[in-house]
Amino acid sequence: MLTQAVIKDLTAIVGSKNIITNQAGLAAYGYDATLMSQRPVGIVFPRSTEDASALVKYANRAGLVMVPRGAGTNLSGGSLPVENSLVICVSRMTRILEIDPKNFTATVEVGLVNFDLQEELEKHGYYYPPDPASYKASTLGGNIAECSGGPRCFKYGVTRDYILGLEVVLPSGKVIEVGGKNFKSEFRYDLTRLLVGSEGTLGLVTKAILRILPKPFAKRTMLAIYNKVEDASLTVADIVAAGIIPTTLEMMDNLLINTADEHVKLGLPRDAGALLIIEVDGYEVDLDNQVRLIEELCNKADVRSFKVATSQAEADQLWLARRTVIGSVGRRRPSYSLQDVTIPRSTFPQMVDAILACSRRYDLPIGILAHAGDGNFHPLVLFDERDADEVVRVHKAEVDLIRDALALGGTMSGEHGIGVLKKEYLDLEFTDVAIEAFRKVKRSFDPTAMLNRGKIVDIAAEG
Amino acid sequence: MLTQAVIKDLTAIVGSKNIITNQAGLAAYGYDATLMSQRPVGIVFPRSTEDASALVKYANRAGLVMVPRGAGTNLSGGSLPVENSLVICVSRMTRILEIDPKNFTATVEVGLVNFDLQEELEKHGYYYPPDPASYKASTLGGNIAECSGGPRCFKYGVTRDYILGLEVVLPSGKVIEVGGKNFKSEFRYDLTRLLVGSEGTLGLVTKAILRILPKPFAKRTMLAIYNKVEDASLTVADIVAAGIIPTTLEMMDNLLINTADEHVKLGLPRDAGALLIIEVDGYEVDLDNQVRLIEELCNKADVRSFKVATSQAEADQLWLARRTVIGSVGRRRPSYSLQDVTIPRSTFPQMVDAILACSRRYDLPIGILAHAGDGNFHPLVLFDERDADEVVRVHKAEVDLIRDALALGGTMSGEHGIGVLKKEYLDLEFTDVAIEAFRKVKRSFDPTAMLNRGKIVDIAAEG
Numbered sequence: 001m002l003t004q005a006v007i008k009d010l011t012a013i014v015g016s017k018n019i020i021t022n023q024a025g026l027a028a029y030g031y032d033a034t035l036m037s038q039r040p041v042g043i044v045f046p047r048s049t050e051d052a053s054a055l056v057k058y059a060n061r062a063g064l065v066m067v068p069r070g071a072g073t074n075l076s077g078g079s080l081p082v083e084n085s086l087v088i089c090v091s092r093m094t095r096i097l098e099i100d101p102k103n104f105t106a107t108v109e110v111g112l113v114n115f116d117l118q119e120e121l122e123k124h125g126y127y128y129p130p131d132p133a134s135y136k137a138s139t140l141g142g143n144i145a146e147c148s149g150g151p152r153c154f155k156y157g158v159t160r161d162y163i164l165g166l167e168v169v170l171p172s173g174k175v176i177e178v179g180g181k182n183f184k185s186e187f188r189y190d191l192t193r194l195l196v197g198s199e200g201t202l203g204l205v206t207k208a209i210l211r212i213l214p215k216p217f218a219k220r221t222m223l224a225i226y227n228k229v230e231d232a233s234l235t236v237a238d239i240v241a242a243g244i245i246p247t248t249l250e251m252m253d254n255l256l257i258n259t260a261d262e263h264v265k266l267g268l269p270r271d272a273g274a275l276l277i278i279e280v281d282g283y284e285v286d287l288d289n290q291v292r293l294i295e296e297l298c299n300k301a302d303v304r305s306f307k308v309a310t311s312q313a314e315a316d317q318l319w320l321a322r323r324t325v326i327g328s329v330g331r332r333r334p335s336y337s338l339q340d341v342t343i344p345r346s347t348f349p350q351m352v353d354a355i356l357a358c359s360r361r362y363d364l365p366i367g368i369l370a371h372a373g374d375g376n377f378h379p380l381v382l383f384d385e386r387d388a389d390e391v392v393r394v395h396k397a398e399v400d401l402i403r404d405a406l407a408l409g410g411t412m413s414g415e416h417g418i419g420v421l422k423k424e425y426l427d428l429e430f431t432d433v434a435i436e437a438f439r440k441v442k443r444s445f446d447p448t449a450m451l452n453r454g455k456i457v458d459i460a461a462e463g
Numbered sequence: 464m465l466t467q468a469v470i471k472d473l474t475a476i477v478g479s480k481n482i483i484t485n486q487a488g489l490a491a492y493g494y495d496a497t498l499m500s501q502r503p504v505g506i507v508f509p510r511s512t513e514d515a516s517a518l519v520k521y522a523n524r525a526g527l528v529m530v531p532r533g534a535g536t537n538l539s540g541g542s543l544p545v546e547n548s549l550v551i552c553v554s555r556m557t558r559i560l561e562i563d564p565k566n567f568t569a570t571v572e573v574g575l576v577n578f579d580l581q582e583e584l585e586k587h588g589y590y591y592p593p594d595p596a597s598y599k600a601s602t603l604g605g606n607i608a609e610c611s612g613g614p615r616c617f618k619y620g621v622t623r624d625y626i627l628g629l630e631v632v633l634p635s636g637k638v639i640e641v642g643g644k645n646f647k648s649e650f651r652y653d654l655t656r657l658l659v660g661s662e663g664t665l666g667l668v669t670k671a672i673l674r675i676l677p678k679p680f681a682k683r684t685m686l687a688i689y690n691k692v693e694d695a696s697l698t699v700a701d702i703v704a705a706g707i708i709p710t711t712l713e714m715m716d717n718l719l720i721n722t723a724d725e726h727v728k729l730g731l732p733r734d735a736g737a738l739l740i741i742e743v744d745g746y747e748v749d750l751d752n753q754v755r756l757i758e759e760l761c762n763k764a765d766v767r768s769f770k771v772a773t774s775q776a777e778a779d780q781l782w783l784a785r786r787t788v789i790g791s792v793g794r795r796r797p798s799y800s801l802q803d804v805t806i807p808r809s810t811f812p813q814m815v816d817a818i819l820a821c822s823r824r825y826d827l828p829i830g831i832l833a834h835a836g837d838g839n840f841h842p843l844v845l846f847d848e849r850d851a852d853e854v855v856r857v858h859k860a861e862v863d864l865i866r867d868a869l870a871l872g873g874t875m876s877g878e879h880g881i882g883v884l885k886k887e888y889l890d891l892e893f894t895d896v897a898i899e900a901f902r903k904v905k906r907s908f909d910p911t912a913m914l915n916r917g918k919i920v921d922i923a924a925e926g
Contacts, residue, residue: 100807100809101704101706102700102703102704102808102809103807103808103809105807125706147650147653149647153647157624157646158646158647160650160653160656161620161624170896170900174896175896176894176896176897176900177894177897178897180807180872180873180874181807181872182805182806182807182808182837182838182839182872182873182874182877183620183621183837184612184616184621184805184837184838184839184874184877184878185805185873185874186874186875186876186877186881186892186893187610187660188660188661188662188876188880188881188901188919189657189660189661189665189901189904189905189919190610190623190656190657190659190660190661191897191900191901191904193623193653193656193657194652194653194656194657194904196653197650197651197652197653198651198652198653199651202652214706237565240565241564241565243564243588243677282746282749283745283746283748283749283752285746285748285749285752286745286746286748286749289746289748342645342647342648343645344563344565344566344568344643344644344645345565345566345645346563346565346566374645374646374647375645375647376645376647409643409644410643410645410648411643411645411647411648411649412649413649413651414645414647414649415647417651418649418651429649430649431639431640433633433637433638433639434639434640434641434654437633437639437654437908438651438652438654440907440908441652441654441657441904441907442652443907444903444904444906444907445900445903456651456652
C-alpha cells in the first residue's frame with residue numbers, strides 16, 4: 001500500500017484525476033488478457049512525457065517498481081503488475097501530434113488506440129499496417145512493447161517495420177529521442193528497434209514516429225472452405241510455393257468454425273474441416289489474375305467452396321468470424337490457453353499435424369487458428385481450470401507445442417511476447433550464452449530492474 | 464608487431480595460408496575506402512565460426528584489439544585498423560549454406576560478396592534487395608555491419624529489413640545465434656537488429672539468414688534529364704506527393720553528369736542541370752500506367768528529355784553512369800569527401816539549396832548525388848588534400864552540411880555509418896543522454912572495447 005505522503009507526491013505530479021489508489025481500481029488494473037492477476041499499489045496516468053519522466057524519477061527515489069501499461073490486452077503477462085508495483089498507464093496520452101503524408105509518417109502519443117489512428121489516417125487516404133486482433137482496444141504503446149503482428153503482416157511486416165522513431169523515458173527518468181522521420185535515420189546503435197518488442201523493460205515509450213502507407217488502390221477478400229484441415233494446409237503451402245504474397249492468409253479449423261459461428265451466426269458450414277480467409281491488395285488490374293491463380297490452387301487442394309466477397313460489407317462479414325473467434329471458445333470450455341508458436345512457413349503442414357497429435361496425446365480440444373502465411377499459429381487449448389488433472393495436461397501440451405515448433409526451426413512466440421508466461425520456457429529456445437546476453441542488455445538499461453521487473457528475464461539485482 | 468610466439472599460436476588456429484604478417488600485407492589491409500590508414504599488426508582469415516571464436520578468445524588472452532573486416536569498402540573508417548590491432552578478415556568465409564525459396568531465405572557465411580549472392584539467387588528466380596553501390600566488391604558481413612542501403616532501398620528498405628537471423632562471435636569469443644528463418648522469430652531482446660548497423664563493435668557476425676524475394680515480374684527504367692537541378696528536385700517532390708514508390712529514384716547533378724560521362728562516355732548532355740534515373744517494378748500490367756504518370760510529373764517540371772529503356776542492355780547503360788560516378792570525380796580534383804546526410808524526403812528541395820549554398824560559401828565544387836526517394840544525399844566535396852586552406856574549408860563544409868540536414872529533421876549518416884570519421888559529430892545529432900545510452904550498450908557487450916575499439920563511441924575502459 002502507498003502511504004498518504006507518497007499518494008500526495010504522485011498526485012502533485014499528475015493531478016488528482018490521474019491517480020487511482022482505491023481497492024476497486026487496484027483490482028481493475030490487476031490483470032491483463034492472460035487472466036493472471038496481481039494487484040498494484042497504485043495506478044498513475046501521465047499526461048505528457050514530462051509527467052512520465054517525473055513519475056519515473058519519483059518512483060526510483062521512493063523505491064517503487066514500475067509497470068508500464070497501455071490497454072492491458074497483453075497475452076503473456078507483460079503488463080501484469082508485480083508485487084508492490086506502481087502501474088504507469090499511458091492510456092490517457094492519446095494525441096495524434098502530426099500526420100505527414102509527404103513523408104509517410106504519423107507522430108503520436110502512445111496511449112492512442114490503434115483503431116483510432118486508423119480512423120484518422122483513413123481521412124487522409126493512409127493506413128498503418130500492423131493490425132493485431134486487439135486493434136480496437138490495444139494502444140500503440142502496447143503494440144510497440146510487444147512488436148505486435150496481425151493478419152496483414154504476412155505481406156506488410158510487423159510493428160518493428162513501422163516504427164521510425166521513439167521518445168522514451170529511460171529507467172532513470174531521463175528522456176531520449178531515437179530514430180527520426182526517415183527510415184534511414186541514424187541508428188547506431190539501433191535503440192529504436194531494440195526498444196520495440198522489449199515489453200517495457202528497457203524504457204517507457206511516450207511518443208512514436210510511425211511509418212504509414214497510402215491505402216492500397218484495391219483489394220479482394222476470399223473465403224475458401226475445406227472438408228479437411230490438411231487440404232487447407234496444402235493450399236497454404238502451394239500459395240507460398242507459387243511466390244504469391246497475399247496481404248493476409250488466415251486459417252481456422254473445424255472447432256473454431258463452430259464456436260465462431262455459434263457466436264456471430266454467419267452460416268458457416270459446421271462440418272467443414274477448415275477455412276482460409278485470403279486477402280490480396282494492390283493495383284486493380286492485378287487483382288483478378290491473383291484471385292484466379294489462388295482459386296486454381298484452392299481447387300487443386302479439393303476446396304469445398306471458394307468465394308470472393310463482392311462488397312466491403314461482405315468482406316467485413318468474413319472478417320467478423322476471425323476477429324471474434326478467441327472470445328467464442330468460452331462456449332465450449334471455461335478456460336483456454338492461447339499459444340503463439342511460429343515456424344518457417346514451409347513446415348506449415350507438419351505443425352498442423354503436430355497440433356492434432358498433441359490434442360490426441362493429452363485428450364484436450366485444441367482449436368487451430370493461424371496467420372498461415374507467417375507460419376504463426378495460435379492454437380487454443382480448451383480446458384477447465386477447476387480440473388487439476390486437466391491443468392497438468394494443458395501445461396504439458398504447451399511445452400510439447402513449443403518443442404514441436406522449435407524442432408521445425410521455429411520459435412515459442414511470434415507476436416505475443418515472453419512476459420511472465422513464457423519466461424520459464426526461454427531456455428528451450430535459447431542457449432545460456434544468449435540468455436545472458438539478454439540479461440546484459442537489461443542490466444545496461446535498468447541495473448536494478450525498476451521497470452517492468454521480472455518480465456522476459458530476471459536479473460540478479462532484482463527483488 | 465606480433466611476436467613469433469603469437470604468430471605461431473594464431474597460425475595454429477587458422478593455418479599458415481590464412482595469416483598475413485609481412486609489411487606489404489599489413490600495408491594492404493591498413494586502409495578502407497575512407498583512404499585514411501593505420502597498419503594492423505597482423506591479419507587473420509577465419510575459415511569457420513569455430514576459427515573466429517578461437518581467434519577472439521586468443522586475442523582476448525593476448526590483449527590484442529580486434530578489427531573485423533570484410534572487403535574494406537567502408538566509407539566511415541569502420542573497418543580501419545587502430546593502433547596495435549589484429550584484423551579478423553571474414554573474406555574467406557564465402558559459402559552459401561542454403562537457399563530456401565519456400566521460406567524466402569538464404570543462409571550464408573558473411574564473407575560472401577553481395578553480387579556473388581545475387582548471381583546465385585538469379586538462378587532460382589530470387590534476389591536480395593539491398594544493393595549498395597559497392598555490391599560487386601562488398602561482403603554481406605560489411606553490409607550487415609553498416610546496415611547498407613542502395614538505390615533499391617527506397618521501395619524495399621535497408622539491410623536491417625532483410626536480416627532474419629545471425630550467428631555471432633561475441634567479444635568474449637562465445638558464440639550465439641539470434642533470430643531465425645521466420646521474420647517473427649523470437650527477438651526479445653532484438654539482438655539481430657541491434658547487431659545490424661553496429662559496425663562490428665558488439666560482435667563478429669559469421670553467418671546470416673537473409674530474407675530473399677522472388678524477382679519482380681517486370682521493371683521499367685527511365686532517364687529524365689533537366690536543365691536545372693531545381694526542376695529535377697521538383698519531380699522528386701511530386702512523385703513522392705503522388706504516393707508513387709518507385710524502386711529507385713536516383714539523382715546526379717551537372718558536375719557529376721560531366722565527370723561520369725567523361726569516364727564512361729554515354730553521350731549524356733554535358734549542359735544538363737541534373738538527371739534522374741527512375742525505376743519501377745511489379746506486375747507487367749501496372750507498369751505502363753506508372754510510367755505514364757511519372758512522365759506527366761516530369762513534364763510538369765519542365766523535363767528536357769524523358770526516355771524509357773527499351774532493353775535490359777539499355778537499362779544497364781543508364782545504370783553504368785550511376786554505378787561508376789564516385790570514381791569518376793578523380794578527373795576533376797585529386798580528393799573528395801563523400802557525405803551521407805539524409806533528410807525527410809519532403810524537404811528534398813531545401814537540402815539541394817543548402818548544398819548549393821554550401822558550395823558557394825566555401826568556394827568548393829560539390830557534386831550532388833542522391834538516393835532522392837529516401838532523402839539520402841551523397842554530396843561529393845571535391846578538393847586537393849595538399850592544399851591546407853582547402854582542407855580547412857572542406858571540414859567546415861562537412862559540418863555545415865550535417866547541421867543543414869539536422870535542421871531539416873535529418874541525420875548525418877543514412878547508410879555509411881559513424882566509424883571514426885563521424886564520431887566527432889555525434890553530439891550534433893544526439894544528446895549526452897542518448898550517447899551515454901549507446902555507450903552502455905557497447906559496455907554491456909564489450910566492457911574493455913576489445914572489438915573494433917574507437918568506432919561509433921569511445922568508452923572509458925579503452926586504451
